[in-house]
Amino acid sequence: MAATEISVLSEQFTKIKELELMPEKGLKEEEEDGVYREKDHRSPSELEAECTAGALQDLEEELELVPVSSEETEKHILTLQMAPFTSEAFELQDLSSLSLQQQEGGQVMGQQTGPGLLWLEEGPQQSLQQSLAISDQEELYSLQEMEVLQLHLLEDNVMAGEESKLAASLAESAGLTKLQERQEKEQLLPERRLAERTKEQFLHLEAMPGDKGSDEIFLKISDLNMEEQKDQPIAVPANVEKAKSAKNQRQTKGAKRTFCCDVCMFTSSRMSSFHHHMKTHTNEKTHLCHLCLKTFRTVTLLRNHVNTHTGTRPYKCSDCSMAFVTSGELVRHRRYKHTHEKPFKCSMCKYASVEASKLKRHVRSHTGERPFQCCECSYASRDTYKLKRHMRTHSGEKPYECHVCHARFSQSGTMKTHTQQKHSEDLPKHQCPHCATIITRKSDLRVHIRNLHTYSAAELKCRYCSAVFHERYALIQHQKTHKNEKRFKCEHCSYACKQARYMTSHIRIHTGEKPFTCLSCNKCFRQKQLLKVHFRKYHDASFIPAVYKCTKCDKGFSRWSNMRRHLEKCGSGQAKAAASGQGRTRRRKQTVPKEATRRDEAAAEEASTTKGEQFPGETLPVACGETTARVKEDVDEVTCEMLLNMMDNSTGCTGAMMLASAQLLGRPQETYSRRRGSRRVIW
DNA sequence: AACTCTCTCGCCCTCTGCTGGATTTGT
DNA sequence: AACAAATCCAGCAGAGGGCGAGAGAGTT
Structure with a gap:
């Protein structure tokens, strides 16, 4: 039955x-x-x-x-x-x-x-x-x-x-x-x-x-x-x-x-x-394709197949260059591309399709039917292709390769996105309708809007004043107006700063607190970073500080600013240009390696040491054995402008440097003045 | 038997959207 | 440095378009 x-x-x-x-x-x-x-x-x-x-x-x-x-x-x-x-x-x-x-x-x-x-x-x-x-x-x-x-x-x-x-x-x-x-x-x-x-x-x-x-x-x-x-x-x-x-x-x-x-x-x-039908049960395929040896049940099927070899497509579309083996394919093509006739209409929504199978597939989105079950996991798909695509997650197959970087992807769309984002110059940008933010992916723009521009019933309070907002973006923009305010005022002097952490360090000047102690030599520091720089310099044999080399005379410098000054003296316009603001900008952006920052930090460390403290040696160890950079001299020659630049940069700017800057900006001189060997610090 | 028409299945594609980890940026 | 938020990015699934091809039925 x-x-x-x-x-x-x-x-x-x-x-x-x-x-x-x-x-x-x-x-x-x-x-x-x-x-x-x-x-x-x-x-x-x-x-x-x-x-x-x-x-x-x-x-x-x-x-x-x-x-x-x-x-x-x-x-x-x-x-x-x-x-x-x-x-x-x-x-x-x-x-x-x-x-x-x-x-x-x-x-x-x-x-x-x-x-x-x-x-x-x-x-x-x-x-x-x-x-x-x-x-x-x-x-x-x-x-x-x-x-x-x-x-x-x-x-x-x-x-x-x-x-x-x-x-x-x-x-x-x-x-x-x-x-x-x-x-x-x-x-x-x-x-x-x-x-x-x-x-x-x-x-x-x-x-x-x-x-x-x-x-x-x-x-x-x-x-x-x-x-x-x-x-x-x-x-x-x-x-x-x-x-x-x-x-x-x-x-x-x-x-x-x-x-x-x-x-x-x-x-x-x-x-x-009936006889025609019974042949479907016999697997009798007596009609052989002489081109590929594939066999077919009927002459018509064989002919259609041979047409795929020969490219014979007798049914040509009058509206485009497409041609087809059968008239039915042409009719369907015309419906898809030209007449847009969609006879199969969904009873539950406005969807209509050219083919019944498409409607059948669509209806599954209403019914939730998922007939195609993955044999490896609980996933079930609504059509065979999705299941096949899903199976790649089990097999690890990544059939799509980026032609530029050869990265591989499991889906063509992912590769296309990758190529657009990574290797295309005219990548699409999505402008946020509420602010100036431009995001490369539409989906990420949605996240941006959801996080920043969605109305919040709860009040979003400014952390610096009493202002209240209902949208995160407005709050953030408002809080940025407080950014350049020196909101933190010292109780003991006129010092003021933008960030609480600066004030924390500054207060130690008044209290004399030095909570960071070197485990190797028991030397104490006001800031953790200063201790770190100290340890690297005097106790870490593997530490290799950076050396800036003059392109003209090959002289090495421990700090960018010194080399810049040297370049101005050394001559060439090119060197001057390199040492100009452009160069500084580049440094501030990203080209200054961390090692360079370390040198600046080391200099600042010295600047922040208390009066009467002596360095273990007059000459500091410098990598490459080329230049014995006298950090103390460097520090002595640090100009107010340089420190301010560092301050503005903020990245790589240590607490010591900021303290020095603060002094240059009008801090009591005795706070920072000190003798360093035979020379005095200029401030 | 050959042919045409119609229906259906299967395959592959694109577009879309969500998710979560990685990275960058701001504080 | 540490943390949080924003952004980047790959992975993956949903939905639908388009076409090749096989099969049944009707016609010649």
């Missing part, structure tokens, strides 16, 4: 596998014991009356759609499809012809006078997904102005001696018990049919709600085809994909004979089509 579950919403435009309906001369009714019995025809009114009073059990019993006339030798192809309806179309239909109406609680009303209508109803108001309609002879039966599930009962002549019967079961929320009952029925049927040696076919149709909270319903189409093949039980190979064979079914008319595939659910009224 074949059974397939079809998600209605996902298959809105997919006709569902039909089944031959061969009328019998009487109704067969399944009684409570699961036995099917012949049942006489009843009038529509009788049926209606019976169904009106019926319960869910009636659904189980009455859903066998009975052919219109026992005398007629007809067969019916039942197809399901979703179709949009209009109210006008609805009014045109004769709803009295046949109806099975499921009432609240799963009760089904049945009425049958021939081709007709079937729907499900829950309460007075039908919901979209719970509407079903049956139509006959390609007529559409609408229930409301929405898409309904349409069942076509396609009448056709049936060959002499053949009988058919349709059993359609519809139950909503029937639960496991009902399902089990149906399964039992289905299991009983083969035996019964075999015993009766009749050739009957059934379509067992179940409508079941989807997951809790989901609007989706599932149709379970069970093929109850019990047609015997020369009295042989039907053997269906397990590896046959029945769901696939259930697609692409069309209405068939005028056939005298029905051919049923014993491997899958395929049926056809034409022998040629």
Whole structure:
């Protein structure tokens, strides 16, 4: 027995596998014991009356759609499809012809006078997904102005001696018990049919709600085809994909004979089509491509394939240079690129697509369906490509390589972004609409806006004054206005500074506190950084201070400022230019290595040592063995301007330097004055 | 049997947006 | 130096566009 579950919403435009309906001369009714019995025809009114009073059990019993006339030798192809309806179309239909109406609680009303209508109803108001309609002879039966599930009962002549019967079961929320009952029925049927040696076919149709909270319903189409093949039980190979064979079914008319595939659910009224279909099960591919040795089932497929080798594309687009192998591809291309006709429309949003498969994929974004499960983790994807892409996270595969730096990426988009940001000159910039900030990535701009420009219900207080803001950006901008204020005033003198940490160090001048002690020589310092510089210079053998070399005379200097001065004396305009403000700017930006800063710090350290302190040696150790930079002299020659520059720079500016600067800016001279060997510091 | 039309699946692509670690900047 | 905030950046997933190609059905 074949059974397939079809998600209605996902298959809105997919006709569902039909089944031959061969009328019998009487109704067969399944009684409570699961036995099917012949049942006489009843009038529509009788049926209606019976169904009106019926319960869910009636659904189980009455859903066998009975052919219109026992005398007629007809067969019916039942197809399901979703179709949009209009109210006008609805009014045109004769709803009295046949109806099975499921009432609240799963009760089904049945009425049958021939081709007709079937729907499900829950309460007075039908919901979209719970509407079903049956139509006959390609007529559409609408229930409301929405898409309904349409069942076509396609009448056709049936060959002499053949009988058919349709059993359609519809139950909503029937639960496991009902399902089990149906399964039992289905299991009983083969035996019964075999015993009766009749050739009957059934379509067992179940409508079941989807997951809790989901609007989706599932149709379970069970093929109850019990047609015997020369009295042989039907053997269906397990590896046959029945769901696939259930697609692409069309209405068939005028056939005298029905051919049923014993491997899958395929049926056809034409022998040629049947033979054509059977080739799909044989893997017989006798048509060989002489170019690549690939084989095909049909000449047409081979020809299309060969066209891909030869580039033969007979169907050319009149609006562009594209050409295609088949006319269908051209039509589709024109829809995508030129006409923008999108016949497949989503019932839940405004999305429309050129192809049904795209709508099907889109609908999954509404239903949350994720049919493609990763075998390595819990991730499940809505389409195959995403799963394939996801699998790269497990395999580590990075198929995309930057052509410039050869960095590899798992996604093409990531590589493209990388190339744009790293190797492109005209990289896109995203200007913040609220401030002057320019950010290279749009997503980062969103973060910027979220963090800085989003209204905050809580008051954001300025840390320096009483101002209050509700946007971080405004707060930050405001606080910057306090930046150049020397907000920190010394209680003991007139010293003022911009940062608290400067004041902390300064206060130690008054208190004499030197909390940082060298573990090697017990020398004490007011600032941690001074201790660090000291330790490096006198106790760290691996310390290599930087040396600035004059490009003219190769003389080395321990500090940039000294070399600059030297360059001014040494001559060349180039050297002067290098020593000019430009050079200083460069230094302040980034080109001065940390080692250079260390030298400045060392000089400042000396400047900050207390009066009367002596250095261990007159000559300081200098790397490269080239210049014995006399740091003391350097410090003596430090100008006020230089210190101010350092101060402004702030980066690499040590506390000692700032203290020295503070002194130059008017600090009491005795604080900083000291003797250093035979020479005096200038301040 | 060959052909055409239609439907469907599968593949690959782009664009988009979120996330979290790394780095830079400000205090 | 330490910390926090801002920004940079790669990784990854969601959604959708476009096309190649196979298969069934109808027609010639």
